[in-house]
Amino acid sequence: MREVVALLIDGIIYSSWLFIIALGLTLIYGVMKILNMAHGSLYALGAYMAATLVGYWLGHGHAPYASYGMLAVAAVIVGLVAGPLIERGLLRFMYGRDEIVLLLVTYALFLILEDVIKLIWGVDAYYVSEPYGMLGNVEFGGLIYPVYNVVLIAVSAAAGVALASVLRYTHHGKLLSAVIHDREISMAMGINVARFYLVTFTIGTMLAAIGGALTAPTVSVVPGMGVQVIVLAFAVVVVGGLGSLPGAALGALIVGLVRSAAVHYLPQVELFSIYAVMALVLIFRPKGLFAAAEVRKI
Amino acid sequence: MTPILNAQGLCKKFGAVTAAWGISISVEPDTVVGLIGTNGAGKTTFVNMVTGYLKPDAGNIHFKGQDVTALHPRQITRLGICRSFQIPQLYDSLTVLENVVVALGIVLHNSKRSWWARSPKIVPAYGTPLMVAAEMMLDRFGLRSYRTSRARVLPEGVRKLLDIAMALAVKPEMLILDEPTSGVSTDEKFGIMDTVMSAARSEGVTVLFVEHDMEIVSRYSKRVIAFYEGRILADGAPAHVLGDPDVRKYVVGGQVAALSTSKETTRA
Amino acid sequence: MKRLDPTLLALFVALLALLVLGFLLPKWLFLLTLSLGKGLVVLGLLLLLRTGLVSFGQGLFYCLGAYAVGSLGQFFGIKDVLLLLLTGVAVGSSVAFLLGFLMAKYREIFFAMLSLAFSMILYGLLVRTAALGSTDGFNVAPPTLFGRPIGGEAHQYALFALACVVAFLTALMMHTYFKTVLGRLSPAIRDNEIRVEYMGASVRHAIHVKYVIAGALAGLGGALTAMTVGHIDPDLAYWTTSGEFIFVAILSGTGSVIAPFLGSLVFEIIRTYAYQYSPNTWQLVVGSALLLVIVFFPAGLWSVFGHLRRRGSA
Numbered sequence: 086m087r088e089v090v091a092l093l094i095d096g097i098i099y100s101s102w103l104f105i106i107a108l109g110l111t112l113i114y115g116v117m118k119i120l121n122m123a124h125g126s127l128y129a130l131g132a133y134m135a136a137t138l139v140g141y142w143l144g145h146g147h148a149p150y151a152s153y154g155m156l157a158v159a160a161v162i163v164g165l166v167a168g169p170l171i172e173r174g175l176l177r178f179m180y181g182r183d184e185i186v187l188l189l190v191t192y193a194l195f196l197i198l199e200d201v202i203k204l205i206w207g208v209d210a211y212y213v214s215e216p217y218g219m220l221g222n223v224e225f226g227g228l229i230y231p232v233y234n235v236v237l238i239a240v241s242a243a244a245g246v247a248l249a250s251v252l253r254y255t256h257h258g259k260l261l262s263a264v265i266h267d268r269e270i271s272m273a274m275g276i277n278v279a280r281f282y283l284v285t286f287t288i289g290t291m292l293a294a295i296g297g298a299l300t301a302p303t304v305s306v307v308p309g310m311g312v313q314v315i316v317l318a319f320a321v322v323v324v325g326g327l328g329s330l331p332g333a334a335l336g337a338l339i340v341g342l343v344r345s346a347a348v349h350y351l352p353q354v355e356l357f358s359i360y361a362v363m364a365l366v367l368i369f370r371p372k373g374l375f376a377a378a379e380v381r382k383i
Numbered sequence: 384m385t386p387i388l389n390a391q392g393l394c395k396k397f398g399a400v401t402a403a404w405g406i407s408i409s410v411e412p413d414t415v416v417g418l419i420g421t422n423g424a425g426k427t428t429f430v431n432m433v434t435g436y437l438k439p440d441a442g443n444i445h446f447k448g449q450d451v452t453a454l455h456p457r458q459i460t461r462l463g464i465c466r467s468f469q470i471p472q473l474y475d476s477l478t479v480l481e482n483v484v485v486a487l488g489i490v491l492h493n494s495k496r497s498w499w500a501r502s503p504k505i506v507p508a509y510g511t512p513l514m515v516a517a518e519m520m521l522d523r524f525g526l527r528s529y530r531t532s533r534a535r536v537l538p539e540g541v542r543k544l545l546d547i548a549m550a551l552a553v554k555p556e557m558l559i560l561d562e563p564t565s566g567v568s569t570d571e572k573f574g575i576m577d578t579v580m581s582a583a584r585s586e587g588v589t590v591l592f593v594e595h596d597m598e599i600v601s602r603y604s605k606r607v608i609a610f611y612e613g614r615i616l617a618d619g620a621p622a623h624v625l626g627d628p629d630v631r632k633y634v635v636g637g638q639v640a641a642l643s644t645s646k647e648t649t650r651a
Numbered sequence: 652m653k654r655l656d657p658t659l660l661a662l663f664v665a666l667l668a669l670l671v672l673g674f675l676l677p678k679w680l681f682l683l684t685l686s687l688g689k690g691l692v693v694l695g696l697l698l699l700l701r702t703g704l705v706s707f708g709q710g711l712f713y714c715l716g717a718y719a720v721g722s723l724g725q726f727f728g729i730k731d732v733l734l735l736l737l738t739g740v741a742v743g744s745s746v747a748f749l750l751g752f753l754m755a756k757y758r759e760i761f762f763a764m765l766s767l768a769f770s771m772i773l774y775g776l777l778v779r780t781a782a783l784g785s786t787d788g789f790n791v792a793p794p795t796l797f798g799r800p801i802g803g804e805a806h807q808y809a810l811f812a813l814a815c816v817v818a819f820l821t822a823l824m825m826h827t828y829f830k831t832v833l834g835r836l837s838p839a840i841r842d843n844e845i846r847v848e849y850m851g852a853s854v855r856h857a858i859h860v861k862y863v864i865a866g867a868l869a870g871l872g873g874a875l876t877a878m879t880v881g882h883i884d885p886d887l888a889y890w891t892t893s894g895e896f897i898f899v900a901i902l903s904g905t906g907s908v909i910a911p912f913l914g915s916l917v918f919e920i921i922r923t924y925a926y927q928y929s930p931n932t933w934q935l936v937v938g939s940a941l942l943l944v945i946v947f948f949p950a951g952l953w954s955v956f957g958h959l960r961r962r963g964s965a
Contacts, residue, residue, distance in 0.1 A: 120760050178946070185705050185759050189901070190945055192894060196938030203931045316771050316890060319764050327760075356775025360768045367765065368753060434849070460851035472849070474842040485839045488832040489852045553850055 087227050092349050093342070094225065098234045100341025101241035105299065106314055107321040107333045108244060109292030115265050115328030116285040118184055119176065122191040124293050124318055125311030126198035130167060131294025132301040132310060133202060135159035136211040139301070143215055152216050153236075156298040164291025172286040177279075195315075203308050210305040217302035237299055244292065249330055261285070265328065320363040326373030335374060385448065387412040387557060387589050388433070388464075392442035395428055395613075402428035403439065404613040412556075415580070415590045417600040417621070420610030420634055426593045427469070429610070430559055434466045435459040447556070461493055465555035469562045469593075471546035475535040479526055479545060482534055483517045486552040523582055524548040540571040547579050551588075558583050560592035564599055572596065576603055597635055601625055609634050658826050661909055666819045673811045680807040684879045686919045687814040689896070690912035691872030694825060695865030696900040697911055701829075702861050703841030704758065707893050708766030711773050712743035712866040714888035716873025718783065721791045721883045732794035732801055732813065736874050743870015744863050751859040751866075767890045777885035788884025791877045802878050814875055821868065822908040828864075829908075833857055898941055 110124050121127075138155040171194065179190050220232035252258040264271045264281050272278050297311070304310065321340050325332025340359055347358035354361075366374065388410040395403040402425045410416055418426045431437040433444055435456040443452045451459055474482050491506050491513060509516040521527045524544055529537060534545065543563060550558060563579065564572040580603055583590050594600045600607060600621065607624040609616040611633045617624045624630055673680055692713050699706050716739035723729040723738060750769060757765055778786050793803030794810075802810035828834040836857050839847050844854050877883050886892060895918075903914025925933045 120764065175942075183759075185763065186945060188760055188763060189705070189897070190942065192897075193938040193941040193945070196894075196934040196941070200932050200935035200938075204935075208931065312891065316768065320768060323761075323764070353776075353779040356778070357772050360772040360775070363768055364753070364765075364772075371756060455848075457848050457851055457853055460849055466849065472843050472846040474839045474846065476842055477838055481835075481838075485835050485847075486850055488835050489847070489850045492832040493851050549846070549850065 088349065091228055092345050094228070094230065095348070096342035096345030097338075098230075098238065098341075099345055100337045101238040102296070102300070103317060103321050103341050104334055104337035105237075105241045105244060105292065106296040107318045107325075107337055108248065108330070109289035109296070110315075110318045111322045111325070111328055111330065111333045112248070112292070113286060113289040114322070115330075116261065117176075117180075117282055118268075119187045119191065120184070120319070120327075121289070122188060122315055123171075123195040123198055124191075124289075125314035126195050126202070127163065127167060127290050127293035127311075128297040128300075128314045129202055129306075129308075129311030130163045130198070131160050131297030132304075132306045133206050133211065133297075134163050134294070135298035135301040136213045136306045137206070139213045139216060140211070143213075149215065149219060152219075156216065156301070157295075160291055160294040160298045163294035163297075164287055167294075168287030168290035169283060171290070172283050176286065177282075180282075199308065199312070206308075208308055210307045211301075212305055213302050215302065233302070240295070240299060244295065245330070245334055248288075252330070317359065320359050323363055323373055324366045326375035329373070329375040332373060332375035386410055387447055388591075389445040390429075390433065390442065391444075393429065393432055393439045393444070394441040395425075395432065395437065395439050401613045403432070403442075405442070406613070406615060407442075408608060408615070408618075410557075410589060410591065412589050413587045414606060415584070415592070415604045417604030417607045418591060418593045418610065419595070419597070419600055419607060419624075419630075420616075423612075424610035424634070425613045426610045427561060428613075430466065430561055430591070430593060433459075434464060434559060460553060460555070463556035464559065465550040465553045465557075466559040467543075467547040467550045467561060467563060469565060471539075471542040473534040473542060473545055473549075476533060478531050478533055479529045479537070480517060480521065480531065482545060482549060483520050483526075483552060484513065486549040487513055487516050487520070490553055520548060520552060524578055540567045540575060543567055544575055544578065547575075551579075551582060554586070555588060557589045557591065560590065562593050562595065564594065564596055572599060573602075597625060656826075658907060658909070659823075661907075662819060662822055662826070665909055665912075666815055669815045670812060673808060673815070677807065680811045681879065682919055682923065683916070684807070684811045684814045685876060686916040687811075687818045687912060688872045688875035688879055689899070689919070690818060690915035691821060691875065692869045692896050693900045693903065693911035693915055694821060694908065695868030695872075696896055697903070697905050697908070698825065698828075698837065698861055698868075699865050700900060700905050701841065702837040702858060704858070704861075705763045705897065706766040706862075706865065707763045707890060707897065708768070708770035709865065709869045709896050710888045710890065710893035711766070711770035712747060712869035713873035713876070713892070713896075714770070714773055714777070714883075714885070715742045715746055716740075716870035717791075717877035717883045717887050718777070718873075719870070720794075720874045720877040721789060722783070724792050724794070725789060730792065730795045732796045732810070732878065735794055735878065736817065736871060739870040739872075739874025740867045741870070743873070744867035746870075747863045747866020748859075751862040754862055755855045755859040767893065770888045770893055771890055774885050774888040774890075777888065784884070786885060788882060788886075790882050791880075793881070794878050803881070810879065814879070817871070817875065818912055821871070822912070826908045833860060837861065895937075898937055901941065901944060 106128060110121060113119055113121050135156050138159045139152045142152050142155045143149060175190065175194065176187070179187055217231060217233045220236070222229045223232050223235065252262055260271070260276050261281055264276060264278055268278060321336040322333055323336070324339055325334070325336030340362055343358050343362045344355060347355045386409040388408070390406060390408045393403045393406040395401070406425065406429055408429075418429070420426045428437065432439050435451070435454050435458070438453065443450055445451065446459070446462060446464060449462065451462065454462075474485060477485065487506055487509075506513055506516045509519070511519065521530060526541065526545060526548065529541055534542070537545065543566070547560060547563060560579070564575060567575060576599055580590070592604070604621055606619065607621045608618045609624055609627070609630045616633060617627045617630050625635060669683065673683055692709050696706065696709060719738045719742045720735045723735060729735065754762060754765060777783055783789065793806070794801055796809070796813070800806050801813065829837070836847065836852060840854055840857060847854050873887065899914045899918045900911065902918070903910035922933065925936060
């Protein structure tokens with residue numbers, strides 16, 4: 086029984102992490118129809134920025150608990166700088182091209198960003214584990230968990246709820262839903278789609294960076310840490326349905342729990358299990374669990 | 384004579400819109416039928432159901448006695464029905480010649496089931512190698528001068544012609560044309576229809592065409608079926624249908640009055 | 652008198668030129684052989700690109716071919732180079748045949764990312780398989796040809812010459828393939844799938860066949876590369892390896908069957924020097940080059956992604 090509880094909790098922790106990573110990816114795809122292969126690099130940027138800021142903060146003897154604020158600041162900085170830079174400086178010129186062309190553009194961006202990170206931060210590892218350990222541990226189900234993981238779950242859930250609320254209840258959110266639904270008609274109705282793209286990409290970048298920033302205290306921040314993120318995020322997003330927010334949540338939950346089960350019972354198949362789930366879902370539901378309706382072509 | 388196409392009780396709804404209320408149409412072989420009706424009347428839905436793009440909610444369709452209701456467009460084409468499209472569906476980056484070669488290649492591929500068939504093989508039903516058959520087709524449809532032009536740059540009338548030519552390349556027994564002259568300039572319309580009809584009729588192909596231009600309809604069709612709101616309003620000889628008061632009211636509009644008088648003098 | 656096919660001529664010339672070049676510049680033999688092996692994978696990508704599909708997972712078959720060769724040598728003592736190459740083809744094509752049932756249903760982004768995912772599955776499996784060396788992989792002994800050693804430090808030219816012949820034959824086969832009925836369907840499918848279906852051909856079937864061919868080529872390439880490099884590891888299946896193949900394919904263009912090999916060679920040469928002088932900017936260079944091609948040579952990419960924005964309609 087304890088085994089199952091441990092499995093569930095580990096699963097939920099991992100699912101929260103998956104969710105926060107996948108959220109930005111599915112948002113950007115839903116609005117802009119771009120699958121951002123550089124998503125992992127933005128995640129890494131968030132982690133590196135967090136490492137730098139937290140290191141600086143704690144190194145100058147400031148209040149340790151405020152270092153959590155530094156994590157948030159790091160994500161915001163990355164979002165506000167990298168987001169508009171990429172969207173206005175590159176993507177904007179590619180709209181209207183085939184979605185596969187855009188995929189390749191973001192792939193090129195990924196390659197560039199990976200080296201940019203190395204050029205700025207060097208190739209050595211960064212360690213900022215203080216925020217991870219500072220909150221102490223909590224006991225649950227007979228097992229010990231760092232409180233930090235609770236923070237992770239909370240932030241992840243909050244981000245999801247916040248985004249969903251904005252989309253559903255605010256004026257701009259509803260306009261965004263219109264753009265998601267049909268870009269051309271939205272433009273024809275006077276919605277400033279260009280501005281929405283900019284904002285969306287910035288938020289998506291910020292979400293990726295939040296994922297990275299939150300992860301930074303739990304790992305060693307090294308070059309290449311974002312390379313596997315795109316694959317995981319894609320698996321989650323595909324299971325839930327590209328562009329669907331509730332889909333991303335469900336996908337994260339399913340993938341997270343399956344992976345947790347694999348880790349507990351048969352660790353060799355950990356990675357395999359994630360992609361197996363994805364492949365299985367795709368066989369029975371080709372467009373994911375919450376798929377959008379297909380438009381008549383002729 | 385057994386009808387080549389027999390559609391019985393076709394019903395189709397798209398949400399709240401009913402595109403077909405029990406449509407029953409029976410078509411004799413070797414004839415030309417014009418389908419008219421306002422937009423949304425159900426003509427294209429009917430065509431889409433016959434060609435397998437849509438499945439009717441109820442009813443069935445038989446082609447040459449075989450039930451084709453549930454078949455995939457690809458299978459229906461292989462049985463002998465081919466269609467052209469309202470918006471010409473071409474291979475834009477290929478030249479006109481290459482477009483036709485691909486079409487004929489598929490004919491070759493289907494008939495002989497030989498994946499590795501190379502160009503010099505004889506295309507059945509043409510009796511000549513692929514390239515020769517392709518050039519013949521270009522001549523037949525007056526496309527020779529566009530031979531090396533990419534489909535993308537062709538004028539609309541030529542695109543339509545090429546689209547129809549490719550449909551005929553398959554040597555179907557029934558050809559369905561979806562608005563063959565829409566988007567084409569007036570002076571080109573008759574040229575296109577003359578070319579298409581002579582090519583089709585010389586091989587005894589049954590032709591169904593959807594049209595909005597009543598002059599085209601009255602000149603080329605032997606039978607006209609008028610659709611309105613998913614039902615058949617009238618069905619019969621062109622003069623009869625085009626003169627029908629309901630048809631005039633719901634489909635044709637005022638132009639029929641002028642047409643029916645000029646038709647008396649021009650019709651053979 | 653039949654007009655001589657220029658590509659045929661070019662292939663013959665290239666074969667002879669390579670054989671001579673390899674003889675005159677023995678220091679280049681490793682690089683040349685490697686380029687030929689990788690060029691085979693890119694040739695498969697060329698076929699897919701002409702059909703309008705981008706596979707981000709050719710690394711799967713590449714890695715399978717390599718590990719098949721390594722395993723046969725390591726565990727069964729099979730060293731005959733022809734047998735090993737054939738195994739590469741067999742493994743690549745059979746896995747592609749199985750996966751093709753699913754893959755042929757997808758296009759565009761889904762096709763790309765699904766193929767990526769499958770190659771990552773292999774990576775995940777290999778990394779956790781101790782018997783195959785986990786992340787370290789293991790060495791591949793030089794093969795033999797009819798009992799005589801080929802490849803390795805001492806017999807580089809022999810393996811190179813074999814690679815040249817293999818590349819020549821496959822390029823020739825692909826060139827011929829593009830003239831067949833199914834081969835001609837590739838650009839048609841890319842441009843307008845609906846039309847192809849309405850003419851009575853099965854697009855899914857055609858794509859399945861092409862996926863198998865691409866898989867076979869990648870498996871062959873992987874087998875050859877394994878024997879050339881002498882070492883295999885799971886990184887062969889990592890998605891970034893597949894990304895490299897895509898980069899070379901796009902740079903080479905889809906115009907000719909010789910292009911993949913040429914592009915591969917150029918890529919390997921540049922990579923060798925770039926790594927020597929500035930290892931931390933190599934990816935930057937590749938990414939920027941890719942962007943430049945996409946942005947400034949859309950005509951080059953146009954032949955690849957030449958269908959209109961919404962598939963099948965004006």
